[in-house]
Amino acid sequence: SQKIEQNSEALNIQEGKTATLTCNYTNYSPAYLQWYRQDPGRGPVFLLLIRENEKEKRKERLKVTFDTTLKQSLFHITASQPADSATYLCALGRNAGNMLTFGGGTRLMVKP
């Protein structure tokens, strides 16, 4: 069965460092992958979308890589700030229907 794995343990880093979050998947051939941020008590907020034929995508301090051979995506936040503290979700989708399958999320804590 399809499986999407994100580190369920919280990631604690110091302000100013680069945070790297991992999303691994098995038994799935996604056409694209999305990353979302979710704060407590709120809905997820879209951050980045990367397609299967793209290796890397950037947006301001965010960078996503997508390796379909390793079946892995890495999500980086450079120069992290306490305001970046949240849960980050990866989601995989196929071309038809925009139906996303989400991972369980990784909680990031950035300490001042």
Add this chain to the structure above:
Amino acid sequence: ETGVTQTPRHLVMGMTNKKSLKCEQHLGHNAMYWYKQSAKKPLELMFVYNFKEQTENNSVPSRFSPECPNSSHLFLHLHTLQPEDSALYLCASSPGTNPYEQYFGPGTRLTVT
């Protein structure tokens, strides 16, 4: 705000009650979604509507009944729920069903007693 509103924000209902959750999007999108988020479980897609037509029912029990009267409104009708249905129910919308980002509402926290 994301342009997607949900009401009520919190709901407590007994197992024999009937209630409805409402979602409205002000983004001019054509696709709308219902998701369930339970504690310690990934977000689960329940239903997808595109241009008011249901395109996906992800094996959801019949005690959950969606309704999409137009592209801006989506309802989830609830009846004879079980305690394990307690969760955060999230609505989302997107321009269409091509690979697009989805815009989520704040969710309805449902407790079934």
